[in-house]
Amino acid sequence: MSQHIKDDFSIVIAGQAGQGIQSVSHILTHVLKLEGYHVFATKEYMSRVRGGMNSTTIRVSSKKRDAYQSKVDLFVPLDPNAYEHSKKRFTDETMFLGFKKEDFCSDCIMEVDFINIAQAIGNRVFANAVAAGAILGLMGVAIEQPKEYLRQFFVKKGEDIIKKNQEALEKGHKMGEHFAFSHDVTCSFETDEDVKDDLFISGIDAVGFGALAGGVDFCSSYPMSPSTGLLTFLAQHGRECGVVVEQATDEIGAINMTLGASYAGARGIVTTAGGGFALMCEALSLSAMTETPITIHIAQRPGPATGLPTKTAQEDLDLVLHAGHGEFMRAIYAPGTPVEAYEITAHALDTADKYQIPTFVLIDQYFVDALYTIDKEEFKILPHKKHIVESDREYKRYALTDDGLSPRSVPGYGEGLVCVDSDEHDEYGRITEDVDGFRMQMMEKRLFKRKELLEKDALDPEIVGKKSANTLVVCWGSNRNVVDEAVENIDDKEVSVVHFVQVFPMNKKTKKMIKDTKKVVVVENNATGQFANLLQKECDRKIDKRILKWNGELYSVEELTEKIKDVL
Amino acid sequence: MVTASQQKEDFNVPPEVDNQWCPGCGNFPILQTLKKSLQDLDLRSQEITLVSGIGQAAKLPQYLKTNYFNGLHGRALPVATGIKAANPEQTVIVTSGDGDVYGEGGNHLIHTIRRNPNITVIVHDNMIYGLTKGQAAPTTQEGMVTPTQPEGVIDEPINPVALAISLDAPFVARANAGDPKETQEILKEAINHSGFSLVDIFQPCVVFNKVNTYQWFKEHTYYIGDEYDYDVSNRAEAFAKAVEEDKFPLGVIYAHDRRKTFEDAIGMYAVDKRPLYKREMNCSVRSALLASQK
Numbered sequence: 047m048s049q050h051i052k053d054d055f056s057i058v059i060a061g062q063a064g065q066g067i068q069s070v071s072h073i074l075t076h077v078l079k080l081e082g083y084h085v086f087a088t089k090e091y092m093s094r095v096r097g098g099m100n101s102t103t104i105r106v107s108s109k110k111r112d113a114y115q116s117k118v119d120l121f122v123p124l125d126p127n128a129y130e131h132s133k134k135r136f137t138d139e140t141m142f143l144g145f146k147k148e149d150f151c152s153d154c155i156m157e158v159d160f161i162n163i164a165q166a167i168g169n170r171v172f173a174n175a176v177a178a179g180a181i182l183g184l185m186g187v188a189i190e191q192p193k194e195y196l197r198q199f200f201v202k203k204g205e206d207i208i209k210k211n212q213e214a215l216e217k218g219h220k221m222g223e224h225f226a227f228s229h230d231v232t233c234s235f236e237t238d239e240d241v242k243d244d245l246f247i248s249g250i251d252a253v254g255f256g257a258l259a260g261g262v263d264f265c266s267s268y269p270m271s272p273s274t275g276l277l278t279f280l281a282q283h284g285r286e287c288g289v290v291v292e293q294a295t296d297e298i299g300a301i302n303m304t305l306g307a308s309y310a311g312a313r314g315i316v317t318t319a320g321g322g323f324a325l326m327c328e329a330l331s332l333s334a335m336t337e338t339p340i341t342i343h344i345a346q347r348p349g350p351a352t353g354l355p356t357k358t359a360q361e362d363l364d365l366v367l368h369a370g371h372g373e374f375m376r377a378i379y380a381p382g383t384p385v386e387a388y389e390i391t392a393h394a395l396d397t398a399d400k401y402q403i404p405t406f407v408l409i410d411q412y413f414v415d416a417l418y419t420i421d422k423e424e425f426k427i428l429p430h431k432k433h434i435v436e437s438d439r440e441y442k443r444y445a446l447t448d449d450g451l452s453p454r455s456v457p458g459y460g461e462g463l464v465c466v467d468s469d470e471h472d473e474y475g476r477i478t479e480d481v482d483g484f485r486m487q488m489m490e491k492r493l494f495k496r497k498e499l500l501e502k503d504a505l506d507p508e509i510v511g512k513k514s515a516n517t518l519v520v521c522w523g524s525n526r527n528v529v530d531e532a533v534e535n536i537d538d539k540e541v542s543v544v545h546f547v548q549v550f551p552m553n554k555k556t557k558k559m560i561k562d563t564k565k566v567v568v569v570e571n572n573a574t575g576q577f578a579n580l581l582q583k584e585c586d587r588k589i590d591k592r593i594l595k596w597n598g599e600l601y602s603v604e605e606l607t608e609k610i611k612d613v614l
Numbered sequence: 615m616v617t618a619s620q621q622k623e624d625f626n627v628p629p630e631v632d633n634q635w636c637p638g639c640g641n642f643p644i645l646q647t648l649k650k651s652l653q654d655l656d657l658r659s660q661e662i663t664l665v666s667g668i669g670q671a672a673k674l675p676q677y678l679k680t681n682y683f684n685g686l687h688g689r690a691l692p693v694a695t696g697i698k699a700a701n702p703e704q705t706v707i708v709t710s711g712d713g714d715v716y717g718e719g720g721n722h723l724i725h726t727i728r729r730n731p732n733i734t735v736i737v738h739d740n741m742i743y744g745l746t747k748g749q750a751a752p753t754t755q756e757g758m759v760t761p762t763q764p765e766g767v768i769d770e771p772i773n774p775v776a777l778a779i780s781l782d783a784p785f786v787a788r789a790n791a792g793d794p795k796e797t798q799e800i801l802k803e804a805i806n807h808s809g810f811s812l813v814d815i816f817q818p819c820v821v822f823n824k825v826n827t828y829q830w831f832k833e834h835t836y837y838i839g840d841e842y843d844y845d846v847s848n849r850a851e852a853f854a855k856a857v858e859e860d861k862f863p864l865g866v867i868y869a870h871d872r873r874k875t876f877e878d879a880i881g882m883y884a885v886d887k888r889p890l891y892k893r894e895m896n897c898s899v900r901s902a903l904l905a906s907q908k
Contacts, residue, residue: 076908245907255904261895264700266692283903288896290699290882295725299692302685302722306665306696309683310704311891314696332686427901434891456891457663457681457697457704465675467684468668476631476676477684 048230049141049154053108055235056115057181060101060132061124063094069174070122071102073199074181077192078106079246079419082237086112087417090599093271093355099131106185108236112383112418113528116602120184122177123147124160143180143225156225163217167210175214182215183222186233189215245420249413249524252384252420253343254279256391257315258287261430262341264312266292266303268322271355272411273345276317297325301340305329308338309466311434311456313395317343320362321352327369330404334374334492336466337444337452339398339405343391346410348598357598358412360523360571366406367550367580373489375496378406378550379505382526385424386547387413392430393505399433401499402454408549410571412600413524437462442473446487450495497551504553511542517565519610522546522577525569525601532606541614549577552584560585567591567613569606623659625649625679634673636744640791640817640828641670644738645677647794648709651801652680662705665694667719670745671711671738688718691726691735695876698731701889702877705805708735713743716752716772723774727781727810731876734804734811737774738791740819741826748822758825774814776856779849779868784809786852786868790835791817792828796864803866809875816862838865846870 057074059067067089075085086105092098103118105111118135121128123144142155158180164172175196182192193212200208225231247255254276257265265284267277277293284291290307294300297318304314318326323344333340344366348359366378379394381387391407398405437455441462445452452473457464465475470485472478478485507520510530517540521529526545533543544560546552560566560581566589568578573596578589591613595601601609626649635641652662662680666672668687675682681704685693690708698706708715715723715737723735742760743749749762753774757766778786785807789797797815804811816831838844838855845851852868877883886893 247907258900258903263890263893263895264696266696285881287900287903288882288893290880290890292699292729292876292880294692296721298689299722299725302689302692303696303699305685306683306693307700307890308696309693310663310697310700311889312696312700328686329689332689336683336685422904422907425904427897427904429895429897432891456701458660458701458889459891461660463659463679464681466682467676468686469684475682477634477673 049139049232051119051185051231051233052235054111055106055119055185056117057104057106057120057122058101058118058132058135059104059122059124059177060099060128062097063091063100064096065124066174066177067100067102067124070124070177071104073174073178073192073195075104075417076246077178077182077187077195079244080191080195080242081187082239082241083235084108084110084238084241085246085417085419088114088412088600089415091356099127101128101132106235108238110419111531113531113603114600116604120181122181124177141229141231143184143222144177154229156221156229158218158221160218164214167214167217169210172210172214175211176218179215179218180222180225183219184226184231185222186226189219240421241419243422245422245425247384247418247420248275249384249387249409249416249418250275250345251279252387253391253407253409255425256388257395258283259388259425259427260392260395261313261432262315262395263288264290264304264307264314265316266294266300267317268294268297268300270319270322272347272414273317273319273322273343275414276343297322298329301326301329305333305338305340308340309336309456309464311432311459313339313399313432315341315343315395317345319345319347320349320365323362323365323369328371331370331372331374332468333404334370334376335372335468337402337454337492338466339402341394341398341405341407343407344409345414346408348596354598356411358410358571358600359596359598360410360576361596363408363549363576363580366408374492375500376404376406376550377500377548378408379547380408380523380549381547382521382524382545384418384420388425390547396430397503401496402451403496403500408523410524434459436460437464443475444471444473444488446473446491449499450491451499501551501553504551504556505548506553507556508545508547509542510545512539513542513559515542516540517567517614518542518544518560518563520544520546520566520568520577520581522549522570525571528601528603528606529569531603532610535603535607536611536614538614546577550580557585561587565590567593567610569593569601571600572596622653622656623679625652625659627677627679631677633677635670636821638820639670640740640819641674641738643791643794644736644797644815644817645674647797648736648801649678651798651805654798654802655805657705661703662707663697665690665697665706665708667710667714669711669714671709672714674709688714689722690714691719691722694733695726695729695731698733699877699880701891702732702883703889706731706733707805708733710737712737712739712741712751712753716774720752723777724781727778727783729876730784730810730873732808732810734813736801736813736815738817739774739814740817740823742819742823744819744822755825773856773859774812775867776853778812779853779856782849782873783812783868784870784873785811785866787813787866788862788864789813789815790831790864791815792831796837800866807869808871809873835862835864838863838867
């Protein structure tokens with residue numbers, strides 16, 4: 047058989063946790079990016095440190111393709127048991143390179159015992175370089191650049207380690223070339239020079255840079271998968287960037303500490319997952335009552351309770367929408383690409399400050415861990431002003447104004463006093479039980495006037511295709527790219543994509559667009575169609591079709607293409 | 615030059631503010647004592663932030679002219695930590711009850727002592743729940759009959775002083791609301807002490823606790839006097855003192871300066887002393903970090 051690799055190539059590396067998937071992927075993705083390929087990677091893993099069966103899918107393309115494909119072009123098993131784990135993704139064209147499995151047959155298979163080769167060089171840890179070299183050899187990538195990359199990668203480990211890794215890479219590379227030659231595999235990829243200088247960044251780091259761009263200077267959070275990456279990111283860069291970062295001892299402490307800092311004039315964010323946020327709900331209500339800004343970043347995973355800690359879901363929209371006792375306003379954002387995550391996180395922090403409300407950035411496990419090549423120019427850090435005023439002697443924290451926003455001061459800034467209360471309060475922030483007066487005025491200010499402001503300021507959804515198409519395929523959050531590609535595959539001018547970067551509240555124009563469309567299909571990762579339900583209520587119409595998935599896995603392009611076709 | 619703002623504050627709130635405490639409540643002497651302590655320390659209203667949770671004691675900030683954050687039940691300590699970390703220039707004082715700090719907020723108490731922000735925590739310890747009408751508090755003595763413990767309290771009461779010493783809190787004291795002069799000195803010392811300071815103040819609840827009255831507290835306490843050869847910075851000695859429960863010792867039971875405060879440890883204020891709200895966003899550092907990524 048012969049194979050020709052071009053334009054779009056999916057590599058899957060699979061094995062047990064701790065067998066080196068991350069290292070092989072790291073070398074491979076970075077080298078391919080330097081060669082000018084667009085690279086997108088997504089991993090799936092089990093909730094354990096060692097063992098189990100995990101995989102990373104690396105999609106290499108000449109055109110930017112940031113969505114997960116099910117089909118496997120090259121399968122690289124680091125363990126004989128990996129075949130069983132990934133077999134539903136194999137096609138007739140799949141090539142196999144790596145450990146063999148007794149009863150598995152294919153025309154295009156080459157056994158390479160990465161560990162044996164590595165041990166001959168001196169240590170099994172060099173197996174990662176052997177595997178990366180073999181894949182690069184198969185793809186016809188010249189050896190020089192990858193060798194240089196390894197030199198830089200291992201520079202701190204000394205010359206001996208560099209040399210041995212390079213030797214391992216070369217051994218693997220030769221075997222890959224041999225595989226290509228013996229199985230008549232040719233490769234012609236169009237590369238893009240500009241990709242070399244791109245960022246190669248995970249979804250969660252895009253949120254982190256967005257937080258920095260948005261002027262964050264305080265974060266207290268409690269670790270919980272899959273949200274911990276943001277806490278780690280800010281902890282790593284906090285000192286140099288002027289961010290106070292503290293690991294709290296529970297989520298209740300985390301959010302209350304951040305609210306205290308925000309009251310004192312910091313711009314604060316907390317990061318958590320659904321279960322952790324459940325513990326924060328009381329303090330969410332406190333943020334609303336005291337009008338203390340905060341941004342809550344939630345990386346979703348399947349529930350209920352502990353659920354599937356390392357899998358993906360969009361199950362917490364209902365929770366976020368309704369969380370907190372009492373009635374108040376909030377803004378909820380759901381970025382779907384790293385550039386959106388960057389811009390939206392900055393925007394969410396600023397919106398919280400500007401309107402003195404809680405705001406949410408809702409992402410999910412899949413987006414957290416996915417890796418993207420991004421043009422650096424897309425990430426710009428602009429100064430954000432703090433929406434804080436100096437107080438005078440007559441200062442009232444909750445002064446009643448026409449637009450419902452009371453100028454916010456902080457303790458020590460001016461001659462006034464800043465008094466905030468979780469009880470219903472008067473303009474000074476003192477407890478009141480004046481049910482006909484202050485109660486009504488404060489509710490008007492917090493709820494109705496804020497609603498008006500936030501709806502007016504709501505972000506328009508992104509539309510791919512024409513707005514007036516007969517069918518709108520609606521998505522939110524991380525499904526953006528996969529829905530785009532599926533609809534592109536369907537290639538029907540009467541089918542457009544509408545991606546909500548802000549899911550609540552919506553502006554009038556958006557509601558009208560949804561209401562006036564002939565057919566609306568909503569795609570999401572939950573069992574009940576939480577966003578579809580919200581759209582029905584907000585846009586006063588029935589949602590025609592819901593495409594739902596809630597097993598903890600993400601949609602593949604192929605799967606979604608078929609599912610959308612089925613409902614058209 | 616003496617300006618108006620440098621004259622001593624009276625910390626009085628306007629007379630129209632409606633005080634929600636019962637006549638004769640032990641909260642009144644604590645309020646007066648705290649006011650005097652703040653005056654003695656020459657603090658201005660603008661320099662102080664009071665933080666409280668929920669309960670009758672937690673209403674104290676309403677009656678003292680300072681900044682305040684009256685938050686959720688049990689959650690005063692993380693809020694106070696956040697305020698201090700964002701603005702170390704503020705004098706941050708928590709004033710709340712035993713149920714709030716030792717019950718609902720018990721976990722925060724433990725970990726705030728570990729974190730050691732330079733804040734003062736004043737706990738109005740009346741050994742009962744007042745606002746919810748007479749149920750047991752974490753400090754209620756065994757055997758007391760209440761509406762929700764009809765057979766008498768079966769849980770061992772918490773010993774907050776021993777707990778704080780076990781966690782090496784830099785300043786731990788116990789006071790009696792019935793002794794304003796002594797309490798005032800203890801409070802001043804607590805506020806001035808660097809790091810986490812706990813002052814547990816015995817106070818009667820005149821409505822719901824008929825056992826632990828002014829008289830009872832008088833009979834069941836004694837002051838660690840000067841004549842006593844007592845090393846206040848010795849943790850083992852302090853702990854031994856703290857677990858005396860037939861007669862409770864009053865005064866500064868443990869005090870040392872061996873721990874770094876949270877604000878100092880986070881390193882944000884080593885070079886630049888300004889609170890966060892006074893700082894411009896450091897775009898150049900953040901942009902440089904982004905530019906260095908590959």
